Structures are given as C-alpha cells and as structure tokens.
Amino acid sequence: MSILFVPALRRGNGSGHLTRCFALARTIQSAAGSGAVSLFIPPAAANNPLWDIDAIRLAYPLEAERLRLMDHLEPGQRFRLIVLDKLATSMEDYRRWSPFGTVVVIDEGGPARRVAPYVLDLLPVTARIAKRLGLPNCQAPGLLPLPSKRRDQPPASFHSILISFGGEDQAGLGRRFLEAFFRLKLAPGASLTLLRGPLAADSPLEWPAVQVLGPVPDLRERLYRFDLVVTHFGLTAYEAAWAGCGVLLLNPSRLHEQLARQAGFHSLGIGKPDSAALLAAFAQPEAILALNRRLLPKDKLDAAAFFSKLRPHHAGACPACGASDINSRYRAARKSYFACRRCGLLHLTSFQARPDPYTDSAYFFEDYKKQYGKTYLEDLPNLRHMARRRLAIIEGLLDKPRRGASVLDIGCAYGAFVLEAQSRDWDAVGTDVSVQAVEYVRTSCHVPAIVADFAAPAADGLYPRQLDCLAMWYVIEHFDELARVLRRVHHLLRPGGIFAFSTPSFRGVSGRRSLATFLEKSPDDHYTIWSPQVAHRVLPRFGFKVTKVVVTGHHPERFFGVPDRPASLRYKLIMLLSRIFGLGDTFECYAVKDDQAKPSAAGQ
Numbered sequence: 173m174s175i176l177f178v179p180a181l182r183r184g185n186g187s188g189h190l191t192r193c194f195a196l197a198r199t200i201q202s203a204a205g206s207g208a209v210s211l212f213i214p215p216a217a218a219n220n221p222l223w224d225i226d227a228i229r230l231a232y233p234l235e236a237e238r239l240r241l242m243d244h245l246e247p248g249q250r251f252r253l254i255v256l257d258k259l260a261t262s263m264e265d266y267r268r269w270s271p272f273g274t275v276v277v278i279d280e281g282g283p284a285r286r287v288a289p290y291v292l293d294l295l296p297v298t299a300r301i302a303k304r305l306g307l308p309n310c311q312a313p314g315l316l317p318l319p320s321k322r323r324d325q326p327p328a329s330f331h332s333i334l335i336s337f338g339g340e341d342q343a344g345l346g347r348r349f350l351e352a353f354f355r356l357k358l359a360p361g362a363s364l365t366l367l368r369g370p371l372a373a374d375s376p377l378e379w380p381a382v383q384v385l386g387p388v389p390d391l392r393e394r395l396y397r398f399d400l401v402v403t404h405f406g407l408t409a410y411e412a413a414w415a416g417c418g419v420l421l422l423n424p425s426r427l428h429e430q431l432a433r434q435a436g437f438h439s440l441g442i443g444k445p446d447s448a449a450l451l452a453a454f455a456q457p458e459a460i461l462a463l464n465r466r467l468l469p470k471d472k473l474d475a476a477a478f479f480s481k482l483r484p485h486h487a488g489a490c491p492a493c494g495a496s497d498i499n500s501r502y503r504a505a506r507k508s509y510f511a512c513r514r515c516g517l518l519h520l521t522s523f524q525a526r527p528d529p530y531t532d533s534a535y536f537f538e539d540y541k542k543q544y545g546k547t548y549l550e551d552l553p554n555l556r557h558m559a560r561r562r563l564a565i566i567e568g569l570l571d572k573p574r575r576g577a578s579v580l581d582i583g584c585a586y587g588a589f590v591l592e593a594q595s596r597d598w599d600a601v602g603t604d605v606s607v608q609a610v611e612y613v614r615t616s617c618h619v620p621a622i623v624a625d626f627a628a629p630a631a632d633g634l635y636p637r638q639l640d641c642l643a644m645w646y647v648i649e650h651f652d653e654l655a656r657v658l659r660r661v662h663h664l665l666r667p668g669g670i671f672a673f674s675t676p677s678f679r680g681v682s683g684r685r686s687l688a689t690f691l692e693k694s695p696d697d698h699y700t701i702w703s704p705q706v707a708h709r710v711l712p713r714f715g716f717k718v719t720k721v722v723v724t725g726h727h728p729e730r731f732f733g734v735p736d737r738p739a740s741l742r743y744k745l746i747m748l749l750s751r752i753f754g755l756g757d758t759f760e761c762y763a764v765k766d767d768q769a770k771p772s773a774a775g776q
Contacts, residue, residue: 175200175209175479176242176251178269180258181223186424187339187369188406189257190228192278192294194235195317195392195407196255196475201239203476210251215243231339231370234389245272253482256284263287267496274484281305281427286499289487289508289521295410296435298427309503309523314473316410319392323416326461327399330418330454332363334398336391336408339369343424343443349402350379352445358454365398367391400457405432405439413464414472420453420460436467486699487521490514491654492710502691509691509701515709518678518691518701519654526696536585536609548586555588562589562672562760563596566641569719569762571668574598577640580664582626583647587613594619601636626660627651638666644673646758649698658714667767671716672760674724679703680757681730681750704754707761716763725758726750 177197180189197209213225225243229236251273258265260282269275277288279295285305293308294316337345346366353364366377370387377384388394392411395401401412402420405428412419421439423429432439438460440449453460489496490512498510501518508521536548544551567574575597581589584602586609593600594617602613602621613621624634642661651657661671676694677683678701683690694701702710704721711718728746729736737743750756 174250174252174273175255176212176253176273177209177255177257178212181213181228182221183223184340184342185259186337186342186404186406188408189259190223190232191339192317192407193255193257194232194239196315196479197239198235199317199475200479204480207240210240210242212245213241213243231387253479253484255479256280256288258282261285261288270488274487276482287510288500289484290482290523291500291503295406296431298430298434306500307503309508310505312469312473312478313410314469314471315475315478316407316469317392317475318414318469318472319395319411321393321396322414323396326416327418327457330359330362330400330457332365332398333359333400333402334365334367334395334412334417335402336367337369337404337422337424338406338408339387341369345404345422345424345443347375347377348444349422349440350377350382352447352450354379356447356450358450400460404428405435405437409437410468413468417464418453418457418460419464420450436463438463482523483525485522485525486519486652490517491519491652491700492517492658493713494655502688504692507696509694515713516703516706517710520694520696520699520701522696524696535606552586552588556592559589559592560596562643562645563593563598565720565722565760565762566643566670566672567596569670569764570640572640578636578638579641579643580635580639582642582644583650584613584621585609587617587619587621589643589645590619590621591617598641603635627653627657629656632660632663635664637664639664639669640666641670641672646674646676648673649675649700649702652699654700655714658711662715662765665765667765669765671711671763671765674758674760675702677701677703677723677725677757677759679705679754680723680725681727681755682757684755685730685732702759702761704759704761707759707763711761711763712766715766717766718761718763720762722760722762723751723754723756723758724760725756727757730757 177193179193193211197211200209213228214222216224216226225241249272253276254269254273255276256269257278261277261280261284263283266284275288276290276292277284278292279297280291281297281301285291291308293311294313335346335349364382366382366384368384368386395412395415395417398417400418403409404423405421409419409421419437421432421437422445423432423439423442426442429439429442438453440446490498493512493515495512495514497513500508501511502509506524509518511518540548576599578599579593581602584590584604587602590600590602600619602619603624604610605625607623610621610623613619622634624631642665665671678690708718726747728734728743728750731746734742734746
C-alpha cells in the first residue's frame with residue numbers, strides 16, 4: 173500500500189496528531205500487512221523544537237515495535253500517499269513532502285489546504301477555515317480510530333471520572349480541573365483517575381484520593397469503564413463519546429474552544445474551568461450525554477479500506493505550463509480540480525480507478541444516446557453539418573488551396589469530420605482508440621484510419637508529418653499528458669499549419685453561474701478544462717498563435733429564470749446576449765503554427 177504518515181510533533185502542542193497517526197497506521201497495517209505503512213519521525217538533533225525519534229521510541233515503545241518509524245528519506249523515494257496530520261502545514265513544509273508522493277492532509281487548517289490533492293476532515297474545522305481555505309474532499313468522522321468496546325447503558329451519574337489531557341498537557345489542564353473539582357466539592361466519593369501521557373512532566377499532586385496513572389496502551393478500549401472523561405477537543409473526546417461516556421472539555425486554546433463548540437461538546441472554557449459550566453454538567457449528566465449522542469458519527473468506517481481505495485491519478489503541477497502554483501477550485505470524494513495561477517487552466521486529479529470507456533462500443537451508442545438522444549451514427553448528418561462549418565473556417569485560414577491539403581483528425585470516432593473533409597478534396601486521415609470506430613471509417617467511409625493513442629509516449633512514428641491541419645473535436649480534454657500532446661501537435665504540423673479543436677469552457681454560463689456544479693457534472697475523464705482566455709495563454713507556449721475563437725454551446729435555458737421555450741422572446745433575447753458576450757459552454761479554437769514563435773520551456 174506504501175503510505176507514509178507525517179504527524180505534528182512540535183513540543184508543547186500535545187500528542188493527539190501522533191496518537192491518531194499511530195492508530196490509523198495500525199489499522200491499515202493489520203489489513204495490508206507489514207511494510208504497507210510507515211511513520212516519519214525527525215532524527216535527533218540539538219535544540220530540536222520537535223519530538224525526535226529517540227524520544228518517541230522511549231515514550232511509545234509498543235508503537236515503535238509494531239510500526240516502522242523512519243527518520244530520513246532517500247532522494248527519489250516514493251510513496252503512494254503522504255498523509256500529513258499537522259494541524260496547519262506551511263507551503264514550505266508542503267513542498268518538502270510533495271515530491272515523495274501524492275499528499276493527503278487531515279484536518280488541515282493551514283495554506284496547504286488550498287493546494288493538497290486530497291483534503292480529509294475527520295474532525296470539524298472552523299467555519300472560518302472552510303470559507304477561507306475551502307471544503308474538504310471528504311468529511312468522515314467515522315474514520316476516526318474509535319473504540320470497539322462500548323458501555324451497555326449510559327451512566328446515571330458521574331462517579332468514575334478519568335482526566336486525560338493527551339501525551340503532554342503543557343498547559344497543566346489536568347491540575348486546573350482538579351483544583352476546580354475539589355473547590356466546588358463536586359460528586360463526593362467519586363473515583364478520580366488522572367492519566368499522565370508519555371511526554372508529560374512528572375509532578376506531585378496534593379490530592380491523595382486521585383489515582384495517577386502513566387501511559388495506558390490502547391486507552392480507547394478502556395474508556396467505557398468510566399462514567400465521565402474530562403479532556404480537551406480532539407481524538408480522545410470522540411473516543412469517549414463513542415464509548416458511551418459523558419465528555420467534558422477544558423481547552424488549551426481559542427481554536428480548540430471554537431472547534432469544541434462547533435462540534436457540540438459541553439465546554440468548560442479555555443485554560444481554567446468555568447464554575448457555572450462545571451456545576452451545570454454535574455447537576456444534569458443526562459444533558460451532557462444527549463449532547464454527545466448528537467455529535468457522534470452514524471457508523472464506524474473502515475480506515476484500511478478507505479485508504480486502499482484512494483488511488484490518485486494526475487496529481488501535481490499544471491499539465492500545460494508545469495507551474496506548481498495552483499489552487500483548488502472544487503473537491504469531491506472522487507476528484508479535485510485545481511486552477512493554475514500562471515495560465516488559468518483547470519485540471520483534474522482523480523482518486524478512483526476507472527476503466528477506459530473509449531474502447532467500448534457503448535461509448536458511441538448507448539452512452540452517446542443518453543447524452544444527446546440518439547446514437548453517434550444516427551447523429552451523423554448533424555455532425556457532418558458541423559464539420560462543414562468548421563472546415564469552412566479552416567479553409568479561410570489556410571495559406572494554400574484546400575485540394576490535396578492534409579488533415580489528421582485525432583479521435584475521429586465514426587468519421588463525420590474526415591468523411592466531410594474527403595468530400596471537399598482534403599487528403600484526410602483519422603485515428604481513434606476504438607477498434608470498432610476505426611474499422612467503420614475504413615470500410616464504410618473509405619477513409620484511411622489507424623487505431624492509436626495519440627498521447628502514447630512512443631507514437632510519433634505512427635502519424636503523417638508536415639500536416640496542413642490537425643483537428644481534435646472534443647478530444648483535447650481527455651488527455652492527461654497535455655504538454656506531450658501539444659508538443660506532438662506542433663511537431664506534426666508544417667509551419668503555417670492549423671491546429672483546430674473544440675472543448676468545454678468553464679467561462680460559459682454554467683461555469684459562471686456555479687463553478688462547483690459545473691465541475692461536479694464535468695465527466696471524470698475530462699482531465700483539463702479550458703476557456704478562450706486560457707487558450708490564448710497556453711498555446712503560444714507551444715509555438716501556436718490563436719487566430720480565431722468561436723464560442724459555441726449557447727443554452728439560454730441555463731440562465732437563471734429563463735424557461736426552455738426557444739420560441740419565446742426572452743429565450744431569443746438571452747440567446748442573442750449569450751452570443752454577443754461569449755457565454756456558451758463550449759468553444760472552438762483555431763491556431764496557426766507560428767514559425768517565428770519558439771516554444772517555451774513547458775512546450776519543449
């Protein structure tokens with residue numbers, strides 16, 4: 173499985189992230205076997221602000237024995253996933269880890285949330301973070317490492333009490349809670365246990381009745397024995413609530429307090445317990461338990477299965493210009509879209525394996541009919557009509573007569589464009605990955621065609637060169653290796669040759685009205701999403717000059733409040749405005765190979 177967990181380990185910030193990584197790693201390892209997962213712990217160093225590998229091995233000997241801990245990585249070493257559980261990852265830290273694998277961030281509240289391929293929220297994040305840095309791909313509290321042992325009945329009162337503030341308790345919250353507890357004379361005769369974490373400083377207590385315990389292996393499986401667990405916002409709070417205990421929170425920071433209140437826990441405040449909140453909690457334990465039940469996940473989920481199915485494809489820099497300066501524009505459980513801040517292109521990162529749909533005949537028949545109401549062959553007259561209009565534009569840009577001019581149609585399907593080109597005296601050739609489509613073009617259209625993947629690394633020798641025109645009609649968005657494709661187009665065209673393509677536009681009415689809805693509906697095999705403006709930025713990098721753009725796909729009914737009645741005056745008016753302002757959802761681009769322009773580094 174090859175997953176590397178990287179927890180937050182700064183001294184003074186507690187051990188919750190480390191504990192969670194240990195638990196998730198153990199779950200994955202138990203399902204996938206040893207060697208499937210590792211944890212990165214920094215090496216020992218003088219004046220290190222982080223807990224180093226020596227300290228972690230001393231504090232967590234059982235985990236160090238069970239799991240593989242690493243304190244250095246070799247250049248070029250790769251993992252399928254790098255899971256950062258670091259609270260707030262800086263861009264510098266993110267760039268440090270991204271070369272080693274596709275990054276997944278957990279409960280991320282820093283700038284890495286905008287750029288990480290996958291964002292997984294196990295705990296709630298603040299509304300401010302969600303608004304400023306974006307929503308997650310997946311919000312799944314059921315993936316928390318929750319205990320299997322739970323109470324049969326909720327406690328009637330809080331008699332047995334566990335006080336646990338993580339592995340460090342730098343703020344001394346356990347002592348402050350006990351001070352308030354005894355000062356207010358709560359629950360006389362109660363059994364109190366203070367749990368000191370493996371990284372906590374050892375200091376004596378002045379209350380003999382309090383039992384003090386050191387680190388407890390697999391604490392989550394022992395929580396059900398207590399009526400009440402006092403902790404701060406984090407993993408232990410959810411574990412205790414899932415186990416059926418009452419939960420009270422005393423938080424070390426304003427952020428913890430915001431998260432606690434947003435989640436719905438009963439909080440005693442920040443740093444020092446609020447007396448009124450503490451008295452209310454012990455006076456009405458049933459109210460605390462009711463709060464806990466409302467915030468619990470519906471089901472406990474299988475973390476090993478989740479990470480096993482998370483199969484990243486096409487994560488990383490912009491596929492056109494190679495820039496790593498990207499920002500997320502939309503996230504879903506199965507995919508993310510990112511916008512390049514240099515050229516503006518949107519590109520897809522997917523996380524689910526999918527079969528190749530183009531080699532299946534259903535793509536041009538059943539699937540095509542679902543979208544357009546007829547099969548490709550039934551739609552052939554309309555497709556040839558569009559081909560005539562497109563060829564007229566190309567012929568108007570061509571610097572030579574069309575008779576005998578060469579054109580290669582990439583993704584020719586069942587031949588509408590090459591058949592029309594041949595009828596206009598072009599020397600036309602088609603290519604497609606579908607064997608059935610190519611066979612039809614050869615035998616029924618009598619046009620030369622080959623079965624090939626235009627993006628394949630070693631495919632240069634398959635295609636004619638010095639072409640007058642190379643066309644891709646709704647094909648370019650299907651290529652994940654865009655730069656390679658555009659370099660190949662440039663290589664195959666003669667100077668002055670025309671590159672013509674059509675593709676969806678995210679700057680049409682649908683994308684402008686709701687980019688999130690547009691991207692959610694965008695097919696999962698569209699790896700890049702363009703706009704006319706993006707074409708003007710990207711193509712010159714590969715030695716092309718855009719000479720004409722035709723905005724197509726005008727749909728007045730997609731404008732707010734416009735009924736789908738083409739004969740109505742409102743529909744006709746919006747159609748006119750859509751054409752004037754270029755608000756169609758697709759466009760055609762016609763670019764000339766510019767002999768004077770030298771491709772940039774991205775285009776070489």
